[in-house]
Amino acid sequence: MHARLVCWWTIFRIALEERLVYRGDFALGTLMRFLPIVTQIFLWWAIFDAVGQGARDQGTVAGYSYQNVVAYYLLVMVGRAFSSMPGLASGIASQIRNGEIKKYLIQPVDLLGFLLLTRMAHKLAYYSVAVLPFAFVFYLCRGYFVGGWPEADVLAGYVAALVMAFLLGFFLEAMLGLLGFWFLEISSLLFIYMLLGYFLSGHMFPLDMLPPPWRELVGLLPMEYLAYFPSAVFLGKVSGAELVAGLWTQAGWVVAFVLLSRIAYHRGVRRYSGFGG
């Protein structure tokens, strides 16, 4: 057990050091990612101006005030920082295609465990560098958070939703990458997932704006727990029993994708053939 823990700790430490090499690039890239929010602020400013007949702060759209919408877009950036897994699915598929995956078959290291630890280290490195640009932008935009900080229990629910968003994002993408055992080229599938994810996760707009039955249909998918749900919890759009039920559903999706990716890996390995040195 001790040897295994040392092994996991070493993997985590190496991955962390590797990521911190490019910290300047990280910080600049993170700050730039907020630039599209500037255009969103003005687009919604114009929309709310029209909705409120010149009184921007009086109008509401699907229960969201102008300030709520801007705060929502900022919180979605935080949610995506937890749940997006750049290169994970394509990396797994590429390892399957070029045969690199066989190292996990002969070494006493579990593929999903190894990738999860590596990703955790990458995220930790990302947050430690990105915290400054995030804090800077949130400080500049503090006026949009009209409700201030949420209550402690809501904040705890928000943190839990973010942690589960990370796990859900990881296992969902790992599952997609493992499809590489059946289809060697999955880049088009990943592109379609990325596009749909942008829409269905609530990255593009708050999902409450969808009319029935579309809102109900989107609610049946796991994507909304990647970005919409944590943001809605912070803004108090989901509260009380609804919040608890939402957290349980999110946990259910995490467990489902952990199991699915385990099964896919197990079956995929049995199907896999490796040739050459």
Added chain:
Amino acid sequence: MNARPSFVKVFLTFARNSLVRDSMFRTNFLLQCLSSLSWTVMNIGFYLLVFRHTPTIGLESGWGKYEFFVFLATTWIINSLMQTFFMPNADEFSELIRTGNLDFALLKPIDTQFLISFQRVDWSSLADFVAAVVLLTVALGNLTTRPDDPLLLSGWTPVLYVVYVLCGVGILYSVMIALASTSVWLGRNRNLYDFWFYITSFSRYPREIFRRGWGVPLWGFFSFVIPVLVVVNVPARLLAQPLRPEPSVSWQLAAFTVLATGLCLGASRWVFLRALHAYRSASS
């Protein structure tokens, strides 16, 4: 023997070669077209949703649903032309500099900027162009046949529209080639490409929405210093004519757009030539 190659013939050869390459992977080509179109459909979905809640984008701005769809279609027409003809080449340019393969382009007996700008044509991006033309037709059909205050277009409007769309492409091309040229000094410029995407995102909205509060400096900067705000706004306003009966595009703005296109193309050519002078090859 004519020592000067014909630019048109060389471009047609590049276009044909790209088409041959695309037709070798037909399924991939179709999937690329579909992916491209699905992003377009999602955008329409988003704005249909927005117009469920508001009659216009901006109070009394004139950008109603169909006027805004003309704007959106113009954005896609310009973007699809950029994606088809220039984006793959700008990406390649920074790699040519990094790997030293620009040497081969410099040795060829044709203008280097022409060669690196037109070498590849991404035909699948034209799917968005077709979708944009359909959206434009539907939106204009609605505007010209609505019972109240139907839109009247003169015979000159389509001609001017094409001219200003080309001006928009010229301005965006200039920004892109100037940023790509900086690879010579920076070695690699991933963030600058992101920066190109982010600053051009300003061009996708009516310019007056920025003319409020702390947006005024942005409005001025992106209208007159890096004039991306005139790229879509001028042709789209010519056609959709929001804010009638006032002139939707003043002659000053129309003249400025033509001048800005010339200045941008000239400035980007200067940056490109400076970059070539600073290029020191990376090969052995």
